[in-house]
Amino acid sequence: MSRIAPLEPPYAPEIQSQFDAIMRGAPPLTLFRVLAGNARAWEKFRAGSLLDRGPLSLREREIVIDRTCALTRCEYEWGVHVSIFAKAARLTDEQVRATVLEGADAACWSKGEQVLIATVDALHHRATLSADEFKALSAHYDEPRIFEIILLCGFYRTVSYLNNGLDMPLEDNAPTFPS
Known part of the structure; x- marks a missing residue:
């Protein structure tokens, strides 16, 4: 409860x-x-208007959300997104696990996805991007998508605070973090 x-x-x-x-x-x-x-x-x-599809692909969106939730240790929201969207986003079991257990350089990701995950990691750990990190992000994503990535990180950090602070019980059939 x-x-x-x-x-x-x-x-x-x-x-x-x-x-x-x-x-x-x-x-x-x-x-x-x-x-x-x-x-x-x-x-x-x-x-917050971030429950809509926005300019990112479903796959990109879910990578950002899953990684943000993993970094904030929000098993509730991570499990909700994995159970509802991982298949539609064409995330493999290895990639789903990697959102929790691997670094941005995991071989299961494309170069653009590695940059996306590194961006989420930087925003989570430092709340900013270095000039080099922003340059790498800009090489793969245009301005509307960059705004969406940053907004999603902040929004799902807030969602994670809500879930973790309220001690939300996992939804039925939602997966738990891999070990």
């Missing part, structure tokens, strides 16, 4: 409509049910 109780159905029509839009017919995640119980937190979360 989360440290703050999630909303239970039936949900208010406006909340149900928001859940439907985000979840596309699936039941709402526990995190969403917890946040929706606090109107301000739920509004701020949704206002």
Whole structure:
């Protein structure tokens, strides 16, 4: 059980409509049910507008999210994303494991993906990119995608804080971190 109780159905029509839009017919995640119980937190979360597809491919997006969640030790959100998106993003089992256990230079990634992971790592550890790191990122990603990468790192760090701070229980059928 989360440290703050999630909303239970039936949900208010406006909340149900928001859940439907985000979840596309699936039941709402526990995190969403917890946040929706606090109107301000739920509004701020949704206002981040990073739950849409954006300029990154699904694969790039999921690499950024999975790596950010792994670095913040947020097993809840990592497991949600792996269970829902890893297959569609064409992430292999080796790559999923590497988001948790390997460095940016793991052989399972393309050069562009290695740069992407190195960027996530730098932002996580130092909250900035060196001139060389930005140059490497710019060689693979245009400005809209660079903005999205940085925004996703920050957004999912916040999501990780929420999940970890609220001690969110893992969703049913969500994988746990590999050891």
